[in-house]
Amino acid sequence: MTRSNVTPGPSARSAFRLGMVAAAVLALALVGVLYWYGQLTLVLAGFVLLAVFPVYLVFAASALSVWLGYDKDSSDLRPVYREKETP
Template identity: 55%
Template sequence: MDTIHLSPGPAAAHAYRLGIIASAVAGLTGIVTLYWLGVLEPIFAGYALVLLFPVYMVFAATVLSVWLGYNKDPTSLRPVYRKKESSNQSK
């Protein structure tokens, strides 16, 4: 039996955007809260913002894209062909 593959719609795009914003707010709130409570020193808070936060956002984007159906598997790929231009075309 063939499997039906539906592409994500506008609701998935809205959910993805909302999830990315919520992830960013949660991550930044966590870093600021830990800094405010004195758990993180300024150098470690800067390290978390510059190096760890982007990795966290990539992870969040990956999880959201798989959950919402944006992921692609090898069966979704198709060959790409270029048309050959003949060198003896008249101008």
């Protein structure tokens, strides 16, 4: 399968932003509900918010970026040349 060289546009940017906000709200609501029903202690909820929540957001951002076409591979790289300055 060949890749097209079409870059994501403003709709993909807003979909990414909306997806990240939705993922964050969903995770925070889940932690809140679990704490409310006594399934998480205050210390465990703090650990989840400080250690697990950022990792979850990285995975959510990775999944959204691949889905929306922001993923890049080695074929998208170009060599960079610096021109020599003349004295």
